[in-house]
Amino acid sequence: MSTEIRSTLVRRRSAPGGTARRVALIAAAVVLLALGFAALAPGLLATHDPLLTDVRQALQAPSAQHWFGTDQSGRDVYSRVVFGAGRSIGIGLLATGLALVVGVAIGSLAAVAPRPVDAAAMRVIDVLLAFPEFLLALLVVAVLGPGATNVAVAVTLAALPVYVRLARTRTRALSSTEYAEAARIVGVPRPVVHVTHVLPGVLASASVLATIGIGTSILAAAGLSFLGLGPTEPTPEWGLMLSSGRNLLVQAPWVAVFPGLAITATVVAVSIVGRILRARSEERGA
Amino acid sequence: MSGIRVRGLRIAGADGEIVRGLDLDVAAWECVALVGESGTGKSLTARSLLGLLPRGLTAAAETMEIDGVDVRGFGERQWRTLRGRRVALVSQDALVSLDPLRRIGAEVAEPLRIHAPSVRGAALRDRVRDALTRVALPEPDLRARQYPHELSGGLRQRALIASAVAARPAVLIADEPTTALDATVQARVLDLLRSVADEGVAVVLITHDLAAVRRIADRVVILHEGAVVETGPTAAVMAAPRDPHTRTLVAAAAAAPLRRAPRTDAPLLSAEGLTKRFGDRVAVDGVSFEVRRGRTLAVVGESGSGKTTLARMIVGVAEADAGTLRVDGRAWSPRAARGAARRRIQLVQQNPWGALDPRWSVGRTLREAVAVTGAPRSQRRALVTDLLREVGLSPAFATRRPAQLSGGQRQRVAIARALAVGPELLVLDEPVSALDATVRARILDRLLDLQHERDLAMVFVTHDLDVVRGIADDVLVMQDGRVVEAGPVARIFAEPRHPFTRELLDAAASAPSGPGTTA
Amino acid sequence: MPRSRDRARAALMRIGGIAASVVLVLWGAATLAFLAFRIIPGDAVDVLLGPQAQVSEAVKDGIRAELGFDRPVLEQYAAFLARLARGDLGESYQLRLPVTEVIGRQLGSTLQLTGLALVIAIVLALASVLLVRGRTARAVAGGVELVVLSSPVFWTGLLLLSVFSFQLGWFPVSGARDPAAVVLPAITLALPVAALLSQVLRDGVETAEREPFLLTVRARGASPLRESTHHTLRHASVGGATLAAYLVGSLLGGAVLVETVFARPGIGRVTLTAITDRDLPVVTGVILLSALVFVVVNTIADLVVPLLDPRLARATPALGPRTEVPA
Amino acid sequence: SGTDEGSSSDSELVWAIEGANLSAGHMDPQTSQLDVSAMVQRAVLDSLVFQGADGSFTPWLAESWDVEDGGATYTFRLRQGVTFHDGSPFDAAAVKANFDRIVDPETASAQAAAMLGGDLYAGTDVVDENTVRVRFSQPYAPFLQAASTALLGFYSPKVIETSADQLKAGGPDVTVGTGPYVLSSYTPDQEIVYTANEDYSWGPDGGGAPRVKTLRVEILPEASVRLGVLSSGEADVVTNLPPNLVSQVPADDTVNAIEYPGLPYSLYLNEKYGVFADQKVRQAFSRAIDVDTAVQEIFFGQYPRAWSILGATTPGYDASLEGSWPFDPAAANALLDEAGWTGRDADGIRTKDGQRLTARWIAWTPVPDDRAALANALQSDLRAVGFDLQREVLEPGAYNEQYGPKTFDLTDWGFSGVDADLLRSHLATDGFQNASQVSDPALDALLEQGAATTDPAARADIYAQVQQWNAQHVAIVPLYSPALITAVRPDVTGLSFDLYGRPLFATANLG
Ligand SMILES: Nc1ncnc2c1ncn2[C@@H]1O[C@H](COP(=O)(O)OP(=O)(O)OP(=O)(O)O)[C@@H](O)[C@H]1O
Numbered sequence A: 001m002s003t004e005i006r007s008t009l010v011r012r013r014s015a016p017g018g019t020a021r022r023v024a025l026i027a028a029a030v031v032l033l034a035l036g037f038a039a040l041a042p043g044l045l046a047t048h049d050p051l052l053t054d055v056r057q058a059l060q061a062p063s064a065q066h067w068f069g070t071d072q073s074g075r076d077v078y079s080r081v082v083f084g085a086g087r088s089i090g091i092g093l094l095a096t097g098l099a100l101v102v103g104v105a106i107g108s109l110a111a112v113a114p115r116p117v118d119a120a121a122m123r124v125i126d127v128l129l130a131f132p133e134f135l136l137a138l139l140v141v142a143v144l145g146p147g148a149t150n151v152a153v154a155v156t157l158a159a160l161p162v163y164v165r166l167a168r169t170r171t172r173a174l175s176s177t178e179y180a181e182a183a184r185i186v187g188v189p190r191p192v193v194h195v196t197h198v199l200p201g202v203l204a205s206a207s208v209l210a211t212i213g214i215g216t217s218i219l220a221a222a223g224l225s226f227l228g229l230g231p232t233e234p235t236p237e238w239g240l241m242l243s244s245g246r247n248l249l250v251q252a253p254w255v256a257v258f259p260g261l262a263i264t265a266t267v268v269a270v271s272i273v274g275r276i277l278r279a280r281s282e283e284r285g286a
Numbered sequence B: 001m002s003g004i005r006v007r008g009l010r011i012a013g014a015d016g017e018i019v020r021g022l023d024l025d026v027a028a029w030e031c032v033a034l035v036g037e038s039g040t041g042k043s044l045t046a047r048s049l050l051g052l053l054p055r056g057l058t059a060a061a062e063t064m065e066i067d068g069v070d071v072r073g074f075g076e077r078q079w080r081t082l083r084g085r086r087v088a089l090v091s092q093d094a095l096v097s098l099d100p101l102r103r104i105g106a107e108v109a110e111p112l113r114i115h116a117p118s119v120r121g122a123a124l125r126d127r128v129r130d131a132l133t134r135v136a137l138p139e140p141d142l143r144a145r146q147y148p149h150e151l152s153g154g155l156r157q158r159a160l161i162a163s164a165v166a167a168r169p170a171v172l173i174a175d176e177p178t179t180a181l182d183a184t185v186q187a188r189v190l191d192l193l194r195s196v197a198d199e200g201v202a203v204v205l206i207t208h209d210l211a212a213v214r215r216i217a218d219r220v221v222i223l224h225e226g227a228v229v230e231t232g233p234t235a236a237v238m239a240a241p242r243d244p245h246t247r248t249l250v251a252a253a254a255a256a257p258l259r260r261a262p263r264t265d266a267p268l269l270s271a272e273g274l275t276k277r278f279g280d281r282v283a284v285d286g287v288s289f290e291v292r293r294g295r296t297l298a299v300v301g302e303s304g305s306g307k308t309t310l311a312r313m314i315v316g317v318a319e320a321d322a323g324t325l326r327v328d329g330r331a332w333s334p335r336a337a338r339g340a341a342r343r344r345i346q347l348v349q350q351n352p353w354g355a356l357d358p359r360w361s362v363g364r365t366l367r368e369a370v371a372v373t374g375a376p377r378s379q380r381r382a383l384v385t386d387l388l389r390e391v392g393l394s395p396a397f398a399t400r401r402p403a404q405l406s407g408g409q410r411q412r413v414a415i416a417r418a419l420a421v422g423p424e425l426l427v428l429d430e431p432v433s434a435l436d437a438t439v440r441a442r443i444l445d446r447l448l449d450l451q452h453e454r455d456l457a458m459v460f461v462t463h464d465l466d467v468v469r470g471i472a473d474d475v476l477v478m479q480d481g482r483v484v485e486a487g488p489v490a491r492i493f494a495e496p497r498h499p500f501t502r503e504l505l506d507a508a509a510s511a512p513s514g515p516g517t518t519a
Numbered sequence C: 001m002p003r004s005r006d007r008a009r010a011a012l013m014r015i016g017g018i019a020a021s022v023v024l025v026l027w028g029a030a031t032l033a034f035l036a037f038r039i040i041p042g043d044a045v046d047v048l049l050g051p052q053a054q055v056s057e058a059v060k061d062g063i064r065a066e067l068g069f070d071r072p073v074l075e076q077y078a079a080f081l082a083r084l085a086r087g088d089l090g091e092s093y094q095l096r097l098p099v100t101e102v103i104g105r106q107l108g109s110t111l112q113l114t115g116l117a118l119v120i121a122i123v124l125a126l127a128s129v130l131l132v133r134g135r136t137a138r139a140v141a142g143g144v145e146l147v148v149l150s151s152p153v154f155w156t157g158l159l160l161l162s163v164f165s166f167q168l169g170w171f172p173v174s175g176a177r178d179p180a181a182v183v184l185p186a187i188t189l190a191l192p193v194a195a196l197l198s199q200v201l202r203d204g205v206e207t208a209e210r211e212p213f214l215l216t217v218r219a220r221g222a223s224p225l226r227e228s229t230h231h232t233l234r235h236a237s238v239g240g241a242t243l244a245a246y247l248v249g250s251l252l253g254g255a256v257l258v259e260t261v262f263a264r265p266g267i268g269r270v271t272l273t274a275i276t277d278r279d280l281p282v283v284t285g286v287i288l289l290s291a292l293v294f295v296v297v298n299t300i301a302d303l304v305v306p307l308l309d310p311r312l313a314r315a316t317p318a319l320g321p322r323t324e325v326p327a
Numbered sequence D: 001s002g003t004d005e006g007s008s009s010d011s012e013l014v015w016a017i018e019g020a021n022l023s024a025g026h027m028d029p030q031t032s033q034l035d036v037s038a039m040v041q042r043a044v045l046d047s048l049v050f051q052g053a054d055g056s057f058t059p060w061l062a063e064s065w066d067v068e069d070g071g072a073t074y075t076f077r078l079r080q081g082v083t084f085h086d087g088s089p090f091d092a093a094a095v096k097a098n099f100d101r102i103v104d105p106e107t108a109s110a111q112a113a114a115m116l117g118g119d120l121y122a123g124t125d126v127v128d129e130n131t132v133r134v135r136f137s138q139p140y141a142p143f144l145q146a147a148s149t150a151l152l153g154f155y156s157p158k159v160i161e162t163s164a165d166q167l168k169a170g171g172p173d174v175t176v177g178t179g180p181y182v183l184s185s186y187t188p189d190q191e192i193v194y195t196a197n198e199d200y201s202w203g204p205d206g207g208g209a210p211r212v213k214t215l216r217v218e219i220l221p222e223a224s225v226r227l228g229v230l231s232s233g234e235a236d237v238v239t240n241l242p243p244n245l246v247s248q249v250p251a252d253d254t255v256n257a258i259e260y261p262g263l264p265y266s267l268y269l270n271e272k273y274g275v276f277a278d279q280k281v282r283q284a285f286s287r288a289i290d291v292d293t294a295v296q297e298i299f300f301g302q303y304p305r306a307w308s309i310l311g312a313t314t315p316g317y318d319a320s321l322e323g324s325w326p327f328d329p330a331a332a333n334a335l336l337d338e339a340g341w342t343g344r345d346a347d348g349i350r351t352k353d354g355q356r357l358t359a360r361w362i363a364w365t366p367v368p369d370d371r372a373a374l375a376n377a378l379q380s381d382l383r384a385v386g387f388d389l390q391r392e393v394l395e396p397g398a399y400n401e402q403y404g405p406k407t408f409d410l411t412d413w414g415f416s417g418v419d420a421d422l423l424r425s426h427l428a429t430d431g432f433q434n435a436s437q438v439s440d441p442a443l444d445a446l447l448e449q450g451a452a453t454t455d456p457a458a459r460a461d462i463y464a465q466v467q468q469w470n471a472q473h474v475a476i477v478p479l480y481s482p483a484l485i486t487a488v489r490p491d492v493t494g495l496s497f498d499l500y501g502r503p504l505f506a507t508a509n510l511g
């Protein structure tokens, strides 16, 4: 789902009571904390070597020894999920971060650029926005070829237009706000107004969008991996793990179910935090 | 007796009782005004009469009869049969109380569709036309096909009343039906309500505008903090208010005109044939005037008459398409308004909600302005404190963010910012229209003091004539971008020449303390 | 009289604007696709000949000449656009068939899938918006929707397939001929779209419910159903309509995954195969098709939105795609 | 499907196959090296001779034949009255047109050209309308076997003349042969529909028109989906079942698993590049991996592990190699030490002169899950002896970029064929699938000799030497012999299988 649209869903939505909101936030925070831990120090959470293959142990059901069971190569699914966190979330973070920085740069420059430059830039963005993020990422992979790096590039490029557009509209809107005008009337030079009043606002909106965009990017990257266009075996990566579990659904459902749950939990947690941040920033900005 | 009979109405929320034991009787053919300051529970009372209290609030009463029906203990379903058919509501925000996506005809027809499903087709159209005719809406057939946004405020208000009376309810409750309207339109709407009462409907008029009460109400009920403090025939209560609250209300209605000697020195600002176009539309058309030091020029006119556009040209943020502006005899334009000269003329914008960066504290906003003047860093804090004092705010406000300020406080911060750079001319674009009466009076007083202290010239944009009388020396009346009349306040008020000015004055006279619009 | 002429001129300008935007977006997409040909790593002819080709350099040069790779880039670009203008998308490298035919053959199956998915999504979303009332119920629905939206569509598909086909046997597993076989893939594809749509609609409804005019509606004695069907839903559908292009686009994107999971033929599979085989003419075709779908749906949305919300009638210029979400 | 309709004239049989690569230009067995191409197009393409399950040859499109010049000339007398689906007659000219097309460099045939003798092919002569002579520059024994496959089957000369370039993509009116079925509709990645050729009367055993009137081939790349359509009855015959799913085939269905003859699934160690230039390293590689356990566990005992570069069912198989290179990490370590890889880096990988002992394996997408698991097992076995094996899964374009210039350490595939001559393409210096870059004149001579020898015993001896050469030299590490696993629902009768385990539908019946 598009970051842009995902983010609108938070508008002025008061969560059902403060308590529910708090519970959701705490749950999301716990999930994110665990994920952050898994991404930074997987060795501390994992119980096995994620690459350790022992075909004699293949397709064991979840047990005390293997919490999420084992896959076809006898690897510990739990440990692979833990080790996969870094890569799977990393792509989302990296792509979103890059898209944010580059997008804000392009967008805010376009907003202050001469008309024809701005118009040309926006046409390109319009064309790119013509494609849903996943399709766009897919097409980028089509051009660059499959592979982990290309997937990251593809997801970044796919996310980029949203930020460019947001940065441009926000820059425009914020430079024509009454308070920006007031600062200019008082005598603050135009570029100073831009840096002190406009840019922080643009970055704030873009960051909020980014917290939501991470989820989108994680899903897109997982989708590409699932299609076999991303990282390859034996890399522990959730989309790929899910893909290799798909023919074992009846026999050994745990191979596909747990990586899938990991993706869902991550994206839900990220979205909750993103939504709450967004709602807060709107309350503040209103 | 049909109409309304309420005894001991209590409305309670989580924080306690808001309405405490209200009694209200309204008979058919009668118009009763419910009067009180903002927040006394007028709207809640009205909503409780339709069983439409907001979530979290509960109503209880010893007696509550609507059109002869005892509604105590009614469930949602039972209320629904009543609403629109026996009791109708014209709610407070007329401009946004019609569904913007539906045609006026559909909106007016809706109560009929709900309560008289048998009326259909041509019969329904006839009933809609009747309702629209009844509220004296010109060209009812055309209006029925239009959408709310295609109607002016006054027409919209009348359409709303038409939809309320379409199913011929016995009781009509009108919640501040004139707040959002231009003074000229207010009178028409009030007369319409009177005529509804004269057709046998029990009308409740909710307002805090005593002029409106005088004009149409038979009786008046004065509310204070959720309780009735005084009630009686309108004339009697107005002539001899017994309760102190009533007395303040009646007293606040009149303002003394300003009397100052005109100054004869060279004008600070002079404009000659100023014109500004937006595409085909001429927003400001050949306007000329002068402003002198220490004096105030009021610019009056309807919404859209070009007041803001004019103000922006004066400040030097918009370029005039034709005509000249001179400050102290030298040409003034966005190009000239650079560097230190930029600071000579300052603007207080129309909308206090958008004028402050929501992320910045009040102190930071003011420091930014102070810094522009080249004040050394060490003194800025003290200067900010002085500025806040000057506009009547305590220094503690420096740490607040805009979201933590009321509208009046924001407006004062905006004024402080403008003053920070030591302007000679202050342009205020409707600085008080968004504020309630008491806050408004305080700000106007402050401005007069400042003008005196700093020998400040002011251009004061407003469409409220009452304010003009209290603050301005001269007045410029604008209509459709053109100046239709100009001169000293006293003369204009005494002998208006242009029909538009006269119309403005008439409307204002019928509502001398008419609240500012919130447009 | 001058008024009607004005209106006619406005309509003409509007149609011109729409046509211009269609052409612009298609041209942009075609240019991007053309550039993609140039940046692609590796020799295009090698890619074209595919694995295990034992072809001499002379033969390769012949192919280059035949495809015009030996001419200046601008000339190639002009020729490329000229061919596109004639509706000729070229020939698939791998299938040796006109791209129009490759895509045309599979289009039906994808249309069937996405069409049904769209219907299911709209029905589900409307049902959830109309039937789920009350704060708690709505919060629960919102939570479920969030989970659906956060789950990879291929995973949802696998779970549905495993439960309803493999274990319960309610639906056939595959087969383009058995009409029932489309149900499960369509549901899979519809779920996230339904979740998104119902979130957008519910948000719109809730926003509309906070509008002051709703008090008027209630004061007229309207029932909750009438409130939704005659008022709030219409407000919400303005937001839904501006999302139309996005929703259709995400159906197409999702189709790639769903067709893979359910082993269904269709554009998604064609795209995927074209990607792995580097069949660039087909990729170009898919890019242009998505762009076309996008402009068409957007144009329709642009035309429909003012019907839903007359306030926007004059405000929206026809030029340029509208992906701005409701504010 | 039409499973309930008995053998009435509109009977339809649904056959689910994996088939994902068909749409990538693999519809033509004359150019494709993939098994699937020959498997599906057998329905359309007839051959000169028929090879029975016992390996013997019987007449098909050729009524009789003579082998002359010690195997360098084959003369076929063709059956009369055979027509292609487009009505043109099958005659000597048609044979010549097809064979000439296969060897034409423009055709870029991968395997069929090699089966037609490759450089040994000297030409086809039209003796008369119904007699054709195929000449080789030296005796070429595998030819009859080759001539019995669909790879050397016959397209209508009209097609070859007018639309040869479309054969790779295939389709109705393009894929036109003399076979029992007419290709009547093809939707890439979806299905191929074959309709019975009612005129057919030239089947191998005098077989006539097929009884199943419509053969619908469903292309279902997902294994679980193929199993699903079998269980739900949507398909009557399902091929390419992975071993892990065999246990879930419904009990009343029959499972037919025929081990592919030919070269087992193997690893090809590139001896002209990187660490595998050293024979000791190659030997150590083969001893460090526990093939037995991996194959047993991953394929659920469905596939036997391989000991030699010929499968156990292939004529010429050298059984003496069984058990000759067992899993022995100690031996592997010793060999690596001898080869000078004595250092260790931080990861425990062996080093020599600062260089890590690492090899890069390129594989072609898509990799089936079980092969990925096997690769993982091998990687972890190798790591135990300090050998780092990296694996790259590449899409075809990227794969070829490395395969062409041979810039990889190892790659993998299996290659089916009934005649041991297939080793020539893998091990001869100029063999087109010589991924190991073997270049050994003695071996080349041996392989040529094998191709030229017709006496089975003499041939077996020659190929035993080739197999032993590999066991010593370790250019190819055979891992296991896959089988084509086909499940058949009980209502299908009369289905036969060729030597590769591919179902033959000409004689099948439903009901
Ligand atoms: N939904 C609510 N929940 C709790 N308190 C409320 C709610 N709505 C209104 N109030 C409070 O009830 C009091 C009366 O509100 P009400 O709207 O009736 O005032 P009013 O007399 O109509 O004022 P105004 O002239 O500004 O319209 C106010 O103090 C307000 O803050």
Ligand SMILES: Nc1ncnc2c1ncn2[C@@H]1O[C@H](COP(=O)(O)OP(=O)(O)OP(=O)(O)O)[C@@H](O)[C@H]1O
Pocket (backbone or CB within 6 Å): B278, B281, B282, B283, B301, B302, B303, B304, B305, B306, B307, B308, B309, B310, B350, B463, B519
């Ligand atoms: N930037 C603009 N572009 C186009 N038209 C404009 C612009 N600004 C103002 N106008 C038009 O010029 C006319 C005068 O507008 P202006 O804002 O000056 O009116 P105003 O008297 O200040 O009204 P209000 O009382 O509502 O503030 C209006 O018709 C308005 O629509």
Ligand SMILES: [Mg+2]
Pocket (backbone or CB within 6 Å): B042, B043, B044, B092, B175
């Ligand atoms: Mg009120």
Ligand SMILES: [Mg+2]
Pocket (backbone or CB within 6 Å): B307, B308, B309, B350, B429
């Ligand atoms: Mg204004």
